[in-house]
Amino acid sequence: xxxxxxTRNGTDGSARLGTITTPHGIVHTPTFMPVGTSxxxxxxxxxxxxxxxxxxxxxxxxxxxxxxxxxxxxxxxxLAKFNSWNKPTLTDSGGFQxxxxxxxxxxxxDGATFKxxxxxxxxxxxxxxxxxxxxxxxxxxxMSFDQCAPYPSAYDLAAxxxxxxxxxxxxxxxxxxxxxxxxxxxxxxxxxxxxxVYPDLRKLSAEQITSLDFPGYAVGGLAVGESKxxxxxxxxxxxxxxxxxxxxxxMGVGYPEDILMAVSYGIxxxxxxxxxxxxxxxxxxxxxxxxxxxxxxxxxxxxxxxxNCDCKVCRRYSRAYLRHLYNQHEITxxxxxxxxxxxxxxxLMRGIRxxxxxxxxxxxxxxxxxxYSQGENVADR
Amino acid sequence: xxxxxxTRNGTDGSARLGTITTPHGIVHTPTFMPVGTSxxxxxxxxxxxxxxxxxxxxxxxxxxxxxxxxxxxxxxxxLAKFNSWNKPTLTDSGGFQxxxxxxxxxxxxDGATFKxxxxxxxxxxxxxxxxxxxxxxxxxxxMSFDQCAPYPSAYDLAAxxxxxxxxxxxxxxxxxxxxxxxxxxxxxxxxxxxxxVYPDLRKLSAEQITSLDFPGYAVGGLAVGESKxxxxxxxxxxxxxxxxxxxxxxMGVGYPEDILMAVSYGIxxxxxxxxxxxxxxxxxxxxxxxxxxxxxxxxxxxxxxxxNCDCKVCRRYSRAYLRHLYNQHEITxxxxxxxxxxxxxxxLMRGIRxxxxxxxxxxxxxxxxxxYSQGENVADR
Numbered sequence: 001x002x003x004x005x006x007t008r009n010g011t012d013g014s015a016r017l018g019t020i021t022t023p024h025g026i027v028h029t030p031t032f033m034p035v036g037t038s039x040x041x042x043x044x045x046x047x048x049x050x051x052x053x054x055x056x057x058x059x060x061x062x063x064x065x066x067x068x069x070x071x072x073x074x075x076x077x078x079l080a081k082f083n084s085w086n087k088p089t090l091t092d093s094g095g096f097q098x099x100x101x102x103x104x105x106x107x108x109x110d111g112a113t114f115k116x117x118x119x120x121x122x123x124x125x126x127x128x129x130x131x132x133x134x135x136x137x138x139x140x141x142x143m144s145f146d147q148c149a150p151y152p153s154a155y156d157l158a159a160x161x162x163x164x165x166x167x168x169x170x171x172x173x174x175x176x177x178x179x180x181x182x183x184x185x186x187x188x189x190x191x192x193x194x195x196x197v198y199p200d201l202r203k204l205s206a207e208q209i210t211s212l213d214f215p216g217y218a219v220g221g222l223a224v225g226e227s228k229x230x231x232x233x234x235x236x237x238x239x240x241x242x243x244x245x246x247x248x249x250x251m252g253v254g255y256p257e258d259i260l261m262a263v264s265y266g267i268x269x270x271x272x273x274x275x276x277x278x279x280x281x282x283x284x285x286x287x288x289x290x291x292x293x294x295x296x297x298x299x300x301x302x303x304x305x306x307x308n309c310d311c312k313v314c315r316r317y318s319r320a321y322l323r324h325l326y327n328q329h330e331i332t333x334x335x336x337x338x339x340x341x342x343x344x345x346x347x348l349m350r351g352i353r354x355x356x357x358x359x360x361x362x363x364x365x366x367x368x369x370x371x372y373s374q375g376e377n378v379a380d381r
Numbered sequence: 382x383x384x385x386x387x388t389r390n391g392t393d394g395s396a397r398l399g400t401i402t403t404p405h406g407i408v409h410t411p412t413f414m415p416v417g418t419s420x421x422x423x424x425x426x427x428x429x430x431x432x433x434x435x436x437x438x439x440x441x442x443x444x445x446x447x448x449x450x451x452x453x454x455x456x457x458x459x460l461a462k463f464n465s466w467n468k469p470t471l472t473d474s475g476g477f478q479x480x481x482x483x484x485x486x487x488x489x490x491d492g493a494t495f496k497x498x499x500x501x502x503x504x505x506x507x508x509x510x511x512x513x514x515x516x517x518x519x520x521x522x523x524m525s526f527d528q529c530a531p532y533p534s535a536y537d538l539a540a541x542x543x544x545x546x547x548x549x550x551x552x553x554x555x556x557x558x559x560x561x562x563x564x565x566x567x568x569x570x571x572x573x574x575x576x577x578v579y580p581d582l583r584k585l586s587a588e589q590i591t592s593l594d595f596p597g598y599a600v601g602g603l604a605v606g607e608s609k610x611x612x613x614x615x616x617x618x619x620x621x622x623x624x625x626x627x628x629x630x631x632m633g634v635g636y637p638e639d640i641l642m643a644v645s646y647g648i649x650x651x652x653x654x655x656x657x658x659x660x661x662x663x664x665x666x667x668x669x670x671x672x673x674x675x676x677x678x679x680x681x682x683x684x685x686x687x688x689n690c691d692c693k694v695c696r697r698y699s700r701a702y703l704r705h706l707y708n709q710h711e712i713t714x715x716x717x718x719x720x721x722x723x724x725x726x727x728x729l730m731r732g733i734r735x736x737x738x739x740x741x742x743x744x745x746x747x748x749x750x751x752x753y754s755q756g757e758n759v760a761d762r
Binding site: 042046068075302318332 | 419424428444456457465661680697699702706711715717
């Protein structure tokens with residue numbers, strides 16, 4: 001795995017401080033990866049992301065495969081060059097999107113056949129093909145093709161997903177190693193643990209996937225509709241089976257309180273569309289809780305979105321102005337709200353890392369949540 | 382007119398270099414004012430506008446009157462504070478929008494009655510009311526309520542518009558002076574010359590409006606569909622009747638070649654939605670002519686939008702990436718394209734000012750147009 005390494009720089013309870021080194025640079029963990037579905041974090045520029053302190057962004061294999069196509073991205077130098085981010089990137093396996101599609105035509109042990117949401121054309125993903133697509137896109141970290149069981153899932157369906165995920169992980173890793181031997185890219189392939197909320201399936205999947213010695217492991221299949229209690233219980237149980245020397249990635253999470261919870265169990269990496277998607281529908285995250293700035297109570301407010309935030313949006317703009325722009329469907333409203341929430345999540349991660357370093361993560365978490373859940377904005381949830 | 386003044390700093394032929402001083406700061410002329418219809422230049426932030434070098438932006442009285450309402454803007458400190466631009470602003474009279482409305486209910490010598498495009502509510506604009514709305518919005522430069530005749534217009538209709546524009550200018554100025562005597566704001570009220578493409582009406586309107594001794598004069602009713610030859614002929618004729626000691630504003634113009642033409646006759650101020658509106662539909666302005674970056678010939682191009690541009694978009698992003706984002710309806714595509722074209726227009730104005738200062742405006746214009754009209758992008762018009 002040329003170019004990829006993970007170093008632990010300290011712990012505080014089960015929470016860990018670390019450094020991931022990739023061909024495109026260093027990522028400090030715990031880290032939150034803004035989601036750049038089609039190659040851009042919606043409404044933001046790469047300059048914005050740098051200002052916010054993001055160190056790694058995610059691209060969606062399903063979307064990039066369809067448009068502009070993995071071949072074009074490869075020809076133009078890979079994702080980080082194509083989108084001019086020039087820093088570490090990660091691609092998901094595409095499985096989550098494909099299995100969520102209304103036009104999923106067939107899924108069996110070999111893979112999935114689906115129709116493009118753009119033009120209805122037929123496509124097929126399997127363990128080997130996904131690896132080839134992801135290598136073309138050229139992220140620093142790529143994910144094994146997995147089957148994410150929906151929530152709730154019957155035990156048998158969840159067990160089938162675990163079996164396929166293991167089979168596809170083996171096939172994908174073997175194909176990856178063959179290809180890397182011929183054309184090394186420095187990309188790191190991560191394995192994904194499934195198992196829904198069934199402890200024995202989580203244990204089985206974790207033991208199977210970690211037996212393959214990937215350079216990093218993801219916990220998939222959470223934040224798909226289960227309660228916060230089920231998420232924590234399942235995560236806590238699963239963590240015991242993940243090696244401490246490899247980065248651990250909780251996919252699709254999440255809310256600030258979920259991130260703090262997961263960090264306390266030793267998760268190093270997160271991604272979620274919440275900060276960006278919600279910003280585009282009129283809700284931002286603040287130190288005093290979620291704020292629905294499109295609401296009428298912001299109409300005459302000259303407060304910034306978050307009075308405790310030092311981002312360039314909060315230093316300059318009022319809630320009244322942002323509400324007005326939002327109601328006029330102005331693109332600028334989406335840009336400013338997305339910027340703030342992206343900054344807020346990066347700032348949260350900076351706070352988490354500093355707290356772990358200082359050995360006061362539990363206090364930091366309690367203090368954050370006290371302000372976050374008691375603030376004036378909580379009624380706006 | 383506390384706080385407002387115009388200083389001529391040099392000439393080159395009929396082209397002029399000047400400085401407009403306003404309560405919110407200084408504007409170097411010739412200047413191009415990006416249009417912030419509802420209080421934001423679409424897709425841009427105030428930081429973006431500053432980076433591009435904009436010194437004054439325009440707000441639309443019609444839009445701001447309806448949403449968020451002039452009273453709210455007044456309460457929150459006026460337009461420049463409300464939108465956190467904090468620099469000079471100008472509002473149009475709202476007439477152009479009202480007279481273009483499908484739901485224009487009535488227009489007579491007193492004013493216009495119309496339905497809101499938001500909710501169908503009835504509203505009335507007249508010379509006095511528009512002044513009151515504009516004073517509430519609080520721009521540094523406000524415009525008299527005028528009637529802009531469409532193109533083509535029969536002579537009688539154009540003559541009626543000239544008569545009403547004069548009548549409303551007198552009424553508006555008298556009302557403005559009464560209000561300013563009680564509550565001085567430092568706002569400068571400009572007069573507008575109409576007359577369509579009829580020389581005698583232009584002469585009549587210019588003589589009428591300039592007899593009122595406004596601190597600045599606008600040429601309205603051009604760039605509404607007439608040919609470039611008619612625009613130039615009408616503008617050239619009208620300019621002879623505008624005092625050289627006052628700023629001259631050509632409303633709604635325009636293309637780079639039109640700006641260069643008008644500067645050569647002594648116009649000092651411009652505004653237009655072209656750079657921003659076209660950017661949102663996949664076309665940007667470049668030194669080599671308009672570029673339709675959504676076109677297929679950009680699909681694999683790693684060239685920047687404008688190879689001769691040093692804006693932050695051209696320094697970082699390829700045409701291939703911007704085309705991809707545009708085709709995926711990504712907000713980021715609109716942000717980046719709008720930024721470039723806004724920068725391009727501000728850079729054009731910087732070039733014009735430097736050329737006038739150096740006494741080489743004619744050469745600058747010829748050189749710009751040679752590259753602009755001969756470039757590889759000209760086929761994309």
